[in-house]
Amino acid sequence: MxxxxxxxxxxxxxxxxxxxxxxRGERVHVVVRQPGNEALKNLAEQHPQRLNLIVSDLTGDQAAERIAAALDAPLDIALFNAGISARQTIEDVSHAQIVELFLTNAIAPLRIARALSTRMANDAVIAFMSSQMGSVELARSAEMPLYGASKAALNSLLRSWSRAADRPNACLLALHPGWVKTDMGGDNAPVEIVDSAAGLVVSLDAHRGKSGCxxxxxxxxTLPW
Structure with a gap:
């Protein structure tokens, strides 16, 4: 397990x-910003020994400490999925919105991952939900330039960490989930949530035991950076 x-x-x-x-029988530690999620409550009732709910705002100063304190075993996979969308242009975005966007989508996930890197198993994967909009080479964020920039920043920080002196033993992974029918992706998106999730699980499993980014x-x- x-x-x-x-x-x-x-x-x-x-x-x-x-x-x-x-x-598939794994033990899952779930980090959410607010308690009381009905879907997670139902899952906890169905899997009382295998779902550990951790309430923490990832952008908070004590987030890494709270998450670490709730873990009782090394992690095989750590996936940082939290993020926010942004449709503003660089002309109409406020300073506060810029800070929230980049803190949530890039800075906070890397900060927590770095703090938890010593809690990973030997063949672990540390993964982050990125986007094809974060690819500078593909340049597909013309309609959402700030969102794309925040994901490009995430990718850049991830690659920098992979070359740093304190790089982890775990494989580092940036993931593009596809254009998915979610609140962010909209009803016109061609990929169903369950199909995206199933594919992401395969991608995560395929990188267990690998090194690099x-x-x-x-x-x-493989997507171009």
Missing amino acids: QNILIAGASRGIGLALVRAFLE YFVDYQQQ
Whole structure:
């Protein structure tokens, strides 16, 4: 039985990943900002010994300490899925919105992952929900430039960490979930949540025991940085 951490799992892809890992018998540590999520409550009742709910705002100063204190075994996979969208242009975005966007989508996930890196198993994966919009080479964020920039920042920080003196033994992974039918993706998106989650699980499993830093999608295709 693996120990899986999923940060940002109250709905959408994160919640689907929790279900997928629980259904195959893993123990899942779920980090959410607020308590009282009905879907997670139901899952906890169905899997009382294998779902550990951790309430913490990932952007808070004590987030890493709270999460670490709630863990009782090394992690095999840590996935940081929490993030926010942004449709503002650089002309109309406020300073506060810029701080919230980059803190939530790039800084906070890396900060917590670095703090938890010593809690990972030997063949572990530390993964982050990125986006094809974060690819500078693909340049697909013309309609959402600030969101794309925040994911590009996430990717850049991840690659820098992979070359740093304190780089972890775990494989580092940036994931593109596809254009998914979520609140963020909209009803016109071609990929169903369950299909994205199933593919992401395969991508995560495929990188267990590897070294290095990779950018792949839910169909196991490599994306350009």
